[in-house]
Amino acid sequence: MGKVKKQKPNRNKRNVVAVSNESDGEEQLIVDSKETAIQTVLDQLQSANVEEKYCGLQTLAILIENPDNIEQVTTRGVVKVAAPLLLDSANSVRNAAAGALRNLSAVRLDVCDTLMDEDIMTPITCYYHEHAAEWTPSNSSTKDEDSDTYIQCTNLLMNLCESSELAVKYVGQSKILDILPKYLQLSIFGSEIVIATLQCLFVIVEDNPLAIERIKSNSEAQLQSLICLEGSNPDILLIKTVAAGVIINMCSGDVSKLPTDVINRVLSILANSLSVDHKLACNQLSSSVPLADASGKVAALKGNESKVLDNQIKAVLQMLDAQQSAIEIIANICSCDDGDEVTDGESSDEEPDEEICNNGDDTMLSEDKLPPMVMEALVSLDIFTKVWARTELPPQNVMMILKEYEGSQLVYNKLHSVQTRALLCINNMLSTLPIDSLGGVNGIYKIWLDAGKLTFKQNTENINLLESATAVMRASLDKIKLKENGNINECNLFNNMALSDIEMMLTGIKECETPEIRSNLIRMIGILALLLVNNLNEVTSNVICTITEFIIEQAHKENDVWVLAEAIDTLVDLYSEDETDMLAARVKLVDKLSILAPILKNKARQQRRLPKEYKVLVSTATSNLPRFIKYKKTRLSNL
Structure with missing residues (x-):
């Protein structure tokens, strides 16, 4: 979710907060x-x-550019005062209010919760009913301003619906779902309005039967026409990609419900979007971006040069948006989340169902869950390779140029967003596609190594990137483990693994403060x-024992019960093989797990409010651990 470009406060109006600095032509925020x-x-x-209202909104837009100001802006009641200005009689005020509120909603998910608490949905709903229901560019004297207001309001609505089920409920109770489809008419409203509308519908329609029926009844033919558009310009590519996503969401994500010709067209659109060389496009853009001088200042372009560069930046952003949308759609297609929900009322220490405890022995393989024709299309179109290419950023010098120039900073941020989403998609695809279509064991091993470089060999503070990269590392080894029941001696990938090879991983886990990343790394090792x-042999036995003792040590330090459960479940999986009896005796596994068992049970009782998948994990580990201790104790007594 990008931000609207910064607009400067009105220079002709006195403003005690925002004043003009004529010496360098930039607006400066001076506040006591x-x-x-x-x-x-x-x-x-x-x-x-x-x-005055317009100037206040522009000052608000400058304030929220600084993350340090967000808390006070949201706690001082500014939203409750600004939101009704979406309905102001002045076009300029409505536009400034929409831009500022949209930017605020894009800061963090919890800010969207605050906006909802401030009843922002009431003025948004009224905006659509009063200003958007009958508006067209032809009947507007301020076409560009009104178009931008609609785009900002629609992006604001999308951000709210993405983070709040209550916002989705408000939309269903209003006429918004009857108004938005009107804006899918490309010949009347143009590509930017159509794109904003599609992106909003993509979010609203997902897992929403009411919205699906409403959009089906008045937009199905329009959506079909959009995916049949000719041309490969970035805006057309983005329209076709997001329209394909809406169509998939309208069948509740079950692509097999679509006609064969539509399935083929949709998957071809996704492949085409991902076929554009994003690194080449960014390299070309960096050649047009003005560079900083010796003092670090960048001279702003003017006139036609500025307009050409703005259009080039816009085109690259649309291309990256199309690729991110395609990646998210593919990730959803390849998602195999079929776990049964555990309700809040269930006790964490209750016996889980046998189906949960049997480690999925009798369940369908995830590779068999995709419809054959979808699987065939994903493989034949080489979708995996195309998604993996999006995990690679342009060269460092290109990234620095894009970051330093204010106008291209959104491109820099979007590249990182696409990279993270691509890794999450790879995680899903690894579990869904057959290993032979992924380059075999050696191909998966290379993915593991490359994901490891992102995780351990880059000094990054990007938590989302680290989480997605470690998820890929975990999924890669899981895929190799499943190959012929883990019997991979023929490829000799890990046979020479030494303690020095895993020290970096163990250090990474010790220093990691994010539970999701710790969980991925613990499972991975x-x-x-x-x-x-x-x-x-002697070397591999030493590595296994070192990993075992490390996981046990981490388990004792772990505060999050679900990560503790992951660590214990990892040890149970590792030592469930009878060949490990000697190693289990060497590390005194039974005694150490017996100490952890009551710790796990107590933490499970204390931390009951967990997401569904974490509850299943904790419940399974709590139930399986005593059985495993009893089983392994019997085995070791016979040594």
Whole structure:
């Protein structure tokens, strides 16, 4: 979700908060304190004067560019005062309000929760009913401004619906679902409005039977025409891609419900979107971006040069948006989340169903869950390779150029977003596609190594990237483990694994503060140890024992019960093989797990409110651990 370009405060109106610095032509924000600035904004927003309101909204837009100001903006009641200005009689005020609120909604998900608490859905709903229901560019004297207001409001609505089920409910109770389809008419409204509408519908329609029926009844033919558009310009590519996503969401994600010709067209659109060389496009863009001088300043382009560069940036952003949308759609197609829900009322220490405890022995393989024709299309169109290519960023010098120039910073941010989404998609595809179509064991091993470079060899503070990269590492080893029941001696990938090779991983887990990443890494090194069981010798035995002792040590330090459950489940998987009895005796596994068992049970009782998948994990580990201890104790007594 990008932000609207920064608009400067009105220079002709006195503003005690935002003033003009004519020496360098830039607006500077001069405030005695945040409290003074925010109070000034509140006073201006409540003024009867159009210019005062507009100036207050522009100052608000500057304030929220600084993350340090967000908390005070959201706690001082600014939203409750600004939101009704979406209905102001002045076009300029409506436009400024829509831009500022949209930018605010894009900061963080919890900010969207605050917006909902401030009843933002009431003015948004009224905006669509009063201003959007009958509007067309032909009957507007301020076409560009009104178009931008609609786009900002629709992006704001999308952000809210993406983070709040209550927002989706409001939409279903209003006429918005009857108004939005009107804006899919490309010949009347143009590509930018159609794109914003499609992106919003893509979010609203997902897992929403009411919205699906409403959109089916009044937009199905329009959506079909959009995926049949000719041309490969970035805006057309984006329209076709998101329209394909809406169509898939309208069949509740079950692509097999669509006619064969539609399935083929939709998957071809996704492949075409991902066929554009994103690194080449960014390299070309960086050649057009003005560079900083010796003092670090970048001279702004003017006139036609500025317009050409703006259009080039816009085209690259649309291309990246199309690729991100395609990646998200493919990730959903390849998602195999069929777990039964565990309700809040269920106790974490209750016996789980046998189906949960049997480790999926009698369940369908995830590779068999996709319809054959979808699987065939994903393989024949080489979708996996295309998605994997999106995990690679342009060269570092190109990234720095894009980051330094204010106008291209959105491209820099979008590249990182696409990279993270691509890794998450790869995670899903690894479990869904047959290993032979992924380059075999050696191909998966290379993916594991490349994901490891992203995880361990880059100094990154991007938590989302680390989480998705570690998920790929885990899924890669899982895929190798499943190959012929883990019997991969023929490829000799891990047979020479030494303690020095895993030290970096163990250090990474110790230093990791994010539970999701710790969980991925713990499971990953557990699978790695399990793969070494197939070739036990002095070196591999030492590695397995070191990993075991490390996981046990981490388990004692773990505060999150579901990560603790993951660690214990990892050890149970590792030592469920009878060949590990000698190693289990060597590390005194039974005694150490017996100490962890009551710790797990107590934490499970204390931390009951967990997401569905975590509850199943904790419930399974809590139930399986005593059985495993009893089984392994009997085995070791016979040594």
